[in-house]
Amino acid sequence: AIALDSSGNIYVAGTTILLDYPTTPGAYQTALPAFYICGDFTCETPTQGLNQYVTKVDPTGSKLIYSTAVSGTGTTLNAGLAVDAAGNVYLTGYAGASYPYSVSPPAIPSSPTPGGPISGLPFLSKLDPLGHTLLFSVPVGGAGVQVDSNGAVYAGGGVGSYLSSAYAVTVGIPALAEVPMQCLPNNLTIQNSAYVSQVDANSGKLLGTQFIGGSNLTISAVALSGSTLWLAGPTNLPDFPFRPNALTPTNIDSSPLGTGVGAGAYLGAVDFSQPAPPAGTPQIACVLDAADMAPAGPVARYQILSIFGTGLGPAKGVSATDYSTDTLGGVNITVGTL
Secondary structure, eight states, rough: EEOOTTTOOEEEEEEEEOOOOOOOOOOOSSOOOOEESSSSSTTTTTTEEEEEEEEEHHHHHHEEEEEOOOOOOOEEEEEEEEEEETOOEEEEEEEOOOOOOSSSSOOOOEEEEEEOOOOEEEEEEOOOOTTTTTTEEEOEEEEEEEOOOEEEEEEEEEETTTTGGGGTGGGGGGGTTSSSSSSSSOOOSEEEEEEEEEEEETOOOOOEEEEOOOSSSSOEEEEEETEEOOOOOOOTTSSSSSOOOOOOOOOTTSSSTTTTTTTTEEEEEEEETOOOHHHHHHOOEEEEEETOOOOOSSSOTOOOOOEESSSSOOOOOOOOOOSSSOOOOBBBOOOOOO
């Protein structure tokens, strides 16, 4: 990852297995942690794990202003870098054991390969302009970071089986606390899902999150325009929540198995300036096929669906008395066509 400040100073962040990566005196972490991960289940060939670094270089590329590690004693993978007007640095990625969180993170489950390759907990960390102090580290993000001029940081995140054991801790990530667990990755019908979050740049407090469903999609990059966070990434199934009249191939679900024409990409946007809906307003988190609880893409007449969210019906469930009821417990559903 790379970024510039208003003076043209160059900031780079990344990941290395080398313990002799150059650091500077007085930096936050001058020694890169030494620890080993197993290359297989037998652990016959342990190797040095990955550490995250961030380095600031002057505009000519001739002077190292500061350079530091920001890691624990488990694999730390950098996946994004942003710099604000004051020179504070924001880092995001995925972390393993003993990463320096400023709040208590969810427990990390045992990995099939001790120490990595990726243990599955996201992080968003803020480093002061001198590279001396870690101002906060919170368990959110992991897939790109942006910062605005109004004191907010935006991070993309992913959860799922592509992160080692990540699906086991999905429900422990604070940003996803309000998402029904039926909508989250289970390593069966839902492999990978994504979310984007807005965080207060001063405190690290979570301001809001938008969950992005689908059975197999990830975030590759994010970009900020005003308060709208644009995101893009790969998906290989037609159950991504497309908006009505979206630009999509007409044969996206034309294969005999209904899995589309292969892997593709998506582009989306979340506007964080929109006010939160009033309490009790119906909010749909995901729509699943009732037979196998997989995310529903294109649906057919008489297909039975399960809808999960908040404010969708009465607190106490109501049963239908016949097969023709179209309103139940004061709730009805309208399904449109595209």
